[in-house]
Amino acid sequence: MKKIALTLTAVILTLVGCKPNEENLKFTDKVEKAHHKQEFLAKEAVQFDLKLAFGGTERMDAKFTILTNSTKGIIEYKNGAKIIFDQDKVFYAATIPNEESVRFDAFTWEYFFLFPYKLMDPGTIWNSYDNIEKDQQNYLTEKLTFKSGTGDAPDDWYVVYADKKTNLLEKSAYIVTLKAGKKDAEKNPHAIQYLDYKEVDGIPIATKWVFWGWKEGKGLTEELGQATLTNIKFIKADAADFEPATDFKKK
Template identity: 45%
Template structure:
């Protein structure tokens, strides 16, 4: 009986060793190697992940609460702008948050109204000099954090640059042909490395220069966004400062500034954007 139990145990051990050996031999050695994480050609990591550039834009949009901003119908604010020591604009701007309608009420009682198709000046005899610039420049600067992924925008992540002795991540914005006043315009944006808010944007303006890029690039400027205030949970810069700018030096001489006050959201546009009496359509 004792010899029988020894034989049974021996057979069992041999059988287990053989089974283990077969299992080990059936495993491909490659299976023990950690699976490589796929990297997308555009810099994203993982299947369906955002590219580094898209994630950079998304961080800025989140910092400026883009979703919350666009939930509001319209926004208005008072703006007082000086360039070269002279007042450029003093008035109230009202715009849909998607920027398809704009109204500017100036302190001289003249008005500019944009309805996504036409622009009107009221009264008819008011001076329309600089109307295009006033209508679209200031509203673009105000709504910049919400327009970073507009159709036709093209982005390139750039190096970290110093602004006011603080390092900021930068990226260059250009446009596809046929987009905006001129597809030759460009912006270099500076975002805060910690909270991702948009702190500045260097830019050129080729409109009015017969799209002469070389002339425009000879005189680039930069807008710096300062004195942020939270309105309904959304950060807004209430002080804009304008400087000359160069790739080598960054900001140079100060050339202008703007102050924004009474930033207010509207949930019903009412008759704000209707064409007033004694208005004329103007060509921009």
């Protein structure tokens, strides 16, 4: 009897001891753990089909192949045209649907997909955020900014919401300064909502994105667009696939 009591006491102390450790984890640690970051990075590459529409008009229908370390990626359109990015270099076929937005397309959509695994990338700065929205009790919320010189758009910022029960990302407000200055971008912030999580090799991945307008203190406003992700799978990468054809343009 004494032995059983000691065993139960040890179990209780272990459980009690674990709880503060979990609670004391940083916001980014909680989210990365929930998204199985280490398991994700142990894979070589991920592939998925993305259908994206804004205002009822199709914006993109393409297959993405991305190295999980985010250094290289391929976007292949239905007509066979490709965008290939390698670090900060972008190569593309002349037949892609929208040449003007090639860098935006190369880096924006893959960043949204990889976002849960890039929270602690070099140049990221995290600060507390005073969430006063009516449903604020449901979320862990912090604000992400970037050091000068980080990426194509270091003036971008994100207000990131994680579900308080699961620690999975649910939404992220953001501004896009690549095509506009920070002052103009802050007049029209948007948000992406991550929905319909499904496990792929044990790793939770959102299979639906909804894009919204966003207002500080109020949160999501009007719906702007949606994206669906299908045929998500982890694959072995072939280095030759990331080599641009000789007639590709560079931007």
